[in-house]
Amino acid sequence: MDSLRIPILKIGDILIASIQVSLHDASAVQFKDDLLQKIYDTRARGVIIDLTALDVVDSFIGRLIADIAAMAGLMGTRVVLTGLQPAVAITLVELGLELPRVLTALNLEKGLSMMQRLTEESDDGPA
Amino acid sequence: MAQPKTAVVRSDLDIVIARTMARDLAKAMSFGAIDQARIATAVSELARNIFLYAGTGKVTVKEIDKSGRKGIEIVCEDQGPGIPDVDLVMQDGYSTSRGMGMGLPGARRLMDEFDLKSQEGVGTRITCRKWKSS
Ligand SMILES: Nc1ncnc2c1ncn2[C@@H]1O[C@H](COP(=O)(O)OP(=O)(O)O)[C@@H](O)[C@H]1O
Numbered sequence: 001m002d003s004l005r006i007p008i009l010k011i012g013d014i015l016i017a018s019i020q021v022s023l024h025d026a027s028a029v030q031f032k033d034d035l036l037q038k039i040y041d042t043r044a045r046g047v048i049i050d051l052t053a054l055d056v057v058d059s060f061i062g063r064l065i066a067d068i069a070a071m072a073g074l075m076g077t078r079v080v081l082t083g084l085q086p087a088v089a090i091t092l093v094e095l096g097l098e099l100p101r102v103l104t105a106l107n108l109e110k111g112l113s114m115m116q117r118l119t120e121e122s123d124d125g126p127a
Numbered sequence: 128m129a130q131p132k133t134a135v136v137r138s139d140l141d142i143v144i145a146r147t148m149a150r151d152l153a154k155a156m157s158f159g160a161i162d163q164a165r166i167a168t169a170v171s172e173l174a175r176n177i178f179l180y181a182g183t184g185k186v187t188v189k190e191i192d193k194s195g196r197k198g199i200e201i202v203c204e205d206q207g208p209g210i211p212d213v214d215l216v217m218q219d220g221y222s223t224s225r226g227m228g229m230g231l232p233g234a235r236r237l238m239d240e241f242d243l244k245s246q247e248g249v250g251t252r253i254t255c256r257k258w259k260s261s
């Protein structure tokens with residue numbers, strides 16, 4: 001079966017991906033590859049991944065998200081996760097998985113303004 | 128009480144089917160949102176282990192009752208290679224597949240009861256339960 005592709009939108013220099021379906025492992029890996037390729041191609045400064053629809057984040061998906069954040073970081077791209085359900089966040093911690101260095105925001109709107117602040121801050125650096 | 132439900136696991140899609148089946152039963156039993164997530168996540172880990180290490184196996188979920196207290200029981204079994212050292216695999220971070228090594232110890236933390244029986248060359252059977260807080 002073909003894995004479902006998760007659409008990745010580009011707005012300005014920010015990429016937005018909203019995961020709307022239950023991810024199976026192959027589609028999750030496909031998403032990671034697509035997203036990293038898109039970051040590379042577009043030189044996006046930030047990526048927002050909206051997880052509102054995800055009701056399970058197990059160690060496989062957790063690691064994948066951590067990997068995306070680490071690799072995006074190497075390309076100078078910030079990652080913000082939005083919409084992580086409280087039950088999912090609690091379960092992740094109990095599972096033993098924390099997502100250090102991954103920024104989170106309550107929803108897509110807050111994620112966007114967080115991203116704007118972050119990318120503006122890095123503009124203010126020494127000339 | 129509802130009939131036990133079984134999902135055969137032989138692909139990564141079946142992992143999603145198994146955890147959805149467990150969540151649906153937990154929801155029907157009116158477990159809270161956090162417990163539903165705990166149960167679905169534990170099943171996701173155990174079903175993935177079946178797929179990864181045994182190739183095929185099955186997950187059965189059912190409602191249980193102990194002197195009036197209701198709970199959910201999940202049995203994951205396979206006829207795969209088995210686990211030679213059970214204490215070792217229950218340690219955080221131990222993995223033979225460059226995984227996170229959080230599946231078994233994590234599932235144990237997410238559930239109230241966790242029992243792993245395994246014999247090399249015969250297979251693995253994990254029974255875990257979560258009780259409703261009354
Ligand atoms: N059903 C199983 N059959 C055989 N070995 C298993 C099974 N489940 C787990 N294992 C072994 O236990 C180890 C730890 O499992 P787990 O905690 O889920 O971490 P991970 O899957 O990330 O390696 C696995 O690497 C594997 O060697």
Ligand SMILES: [Mg+2]
Nearest residue numbers: 172176230231
């Ligand atoms: Mg595992």
